[in-house]
Amino acid sequence: MSGTHTGVPSVLAHELPRPVPIDELEACPVGELFRRLGDKWSMLLLILLGGRPHRYNELHRAIEGISQRMLTRTLRALETDGLVRREVHPTVPPGVEYSLTPLGRTLLEPVSALADWAVRHEADIREARFRHTGA
Amino acid sequence: MSGTHTGVPSVLAHELPRPVPIDELEACPVGELFRRLGDKWSMLLLILLGGRPHRYNELHRAIEGISQRMLTRTLRALETDGLVRREVHPTVPPGVEYSLTPLGRTLLEPVSALADWAVRHEADIREARFRHTGA
DNA sequence: CTGAATCCGCTATGATACTG
DNA sequence: CAGTATCATAGCGGATTCAG
Numbered sequence: 001m002s003g004t005h006t007g008v009p010s011v012l013a014h015e016l017p018r019p020v021p022i023d024e025l026e027a028c029p030v031g032e033l034f035r036r037l038g039d040k041w042s043m044l045l046l047i048l049l050g051g052r053p054h055r056y057n058e059l060h061r062a063i064e065g066i067s068q069r070m071l072t073r074t075l076r077a078l079e080t081d082g083l084v085r086r087e088v089h090p091t092v093p094p095g096v097e098y099s100l101t102p103l104g105r106t107l108l109e110p111v112s113a114l115a116d117w118a119v120r121h122e123a124d125i126r127e128a129r130f131r132h133t134g135a
Numbered sequence: 136m137s138g139t140h141t142g143v144p145s146v147l148a149h150e151l152p153r154p155v156p157i158d159e160l161e162a163c164p165v166g167e168l169f170r171r172l173g174d175k176w177s178m179l180l181l182i183l184l185g186g187r188p189h190r191y192n193e194l195h196r197a198i199e200g201i202s203q204r205m206l207t208r209t210l211r212a213l214e215t216d217g218l219v220r221r222e223v224h225p226t227v228p229p230g231v232e233y234s235l236t237p238l239g240r241t242l243l244e245p246v247s248a249l250a251d252w253a254v255r256h257e258a259d260i261r262e263a264r265f266r267h268t269g270a
Numbered sequence: 271c272t273g274a275a276t277c278c279g280c281t282a283t284g285a286t287a288c289t290g
Numbered sequence: 291c292a293g294t295a296t297c298a299t300a301g302c303g304g305a306t307t308c309a310g
Contacts (some may be wrong), residue, residue, distance in 0.1 A: 012162070029256075030249075030253045030254065031175070033249070033252070033260075034249070034253075035173065038173015039303090040166070040170070040302080043166070044166060049163075055272095056271070057272075067303070068272085068273070068274090069304070071273095072272085072273065073303085074275080080263070080264055080268075081264060082264070082266075083263075088272095092271095094271090094310090096272060096273090103256065106252070107256070109248075109252075110245065110252045113245040113248050114168070114249055117241070117242060117245045118169075119163045119165065122163075124217060124238050125164070125168075125217060126220075127217070128215065128217025128218075128238070132214070133215075164292095174283090176283095186279070191292050192292070201291070202286095204283080204284070204298060205282085205283060205284075206282090207292085223292095227294085228291045228293095229291060230291070230292090230294065
């Protein structure tokens with residue numbers, strides 16, 4: 001993707017003035033972020049860690065369904081993006097604590113907003129789906 | 136976004152009091168929605184259609200990179216969920232117009248909030264990534 | 271306890287060609 | 291113009307096993 005399109009003005013403006021510079025939208029961080037959070041577990045971990053720090057197996061047990069592979073993978077990805085911090089305590093046995101970084105905490109807000117929407121409009125979507133398939 | 140949450144997602148706060156019964160979160164609409172929107176084009180289309188209604192090929196040209204297959208698939212998925220409306224005008228040649236439903240328009244807000252975050256914190260993430268790989 | 275390594279199926283996405 | 295059908299591929303994600 002190309003550099004700093006400083007503008008990226010009305011990605012959000014509910015009124016997009018002209019033909020929409022999609023080239024930028026496409027390559028812009030928005031899509032990238034959604035891909036990141038769009039995987040099976042990222043947002044779940046964000047919300048979980050948003051509550052309080054967790055140890056590795058604590059997360060593993062809490063999510064109940066995630067494989068070690070994906071848990072580690074997802075945590076590493078979030079860590080790479082600076083959203084999650086990993087702290088190793090040199091105890092015996094070793095304990096690793098995961099928590100949100102300040103950046104991660106700021107992300108928690110819009111994520112929560114979206115989650116909130118999902119909860120509030122769950123019925124609407126279900127109904128729409130039903131009408132599509134059933135009727 | 137939602138008012139008084141001091142760092143803890145309201146969704147969980149009111150439904151997940153303790154050690155967090157994630158089983159529910161897993162099967163809950165939140166994850167489902169993120170999976171939906173997490174694909175490569177859904178959110179892009181939502182934002183595009185949030186600006187104004189578009190015709191099929193108009194979208195195809197605007198996005199420049201999407202295949203007909205995926206454009207159709209994504210639109211259908213959004214339509215199934217009641218987020219996008221498809222209107223066929225019996226003209227010659229046929230014209231099909233896609234637009235957001237009222238439900239879709241409500242979703243546009245939290246989606247925009249997240250997009251906004253992505254734009255504002257693009258640099259932070261880039262830096263975090265750099266520190267991880269480079270140093 | 272906290273992972274890493276390996277194998278493998280599934281699904282999302284793309285390329286291409288064809289249709290009403 | 292607005293799709294559909296078919297084939298091919300890459301990566302996600304799960305199960306299992308091994309290790310510090």
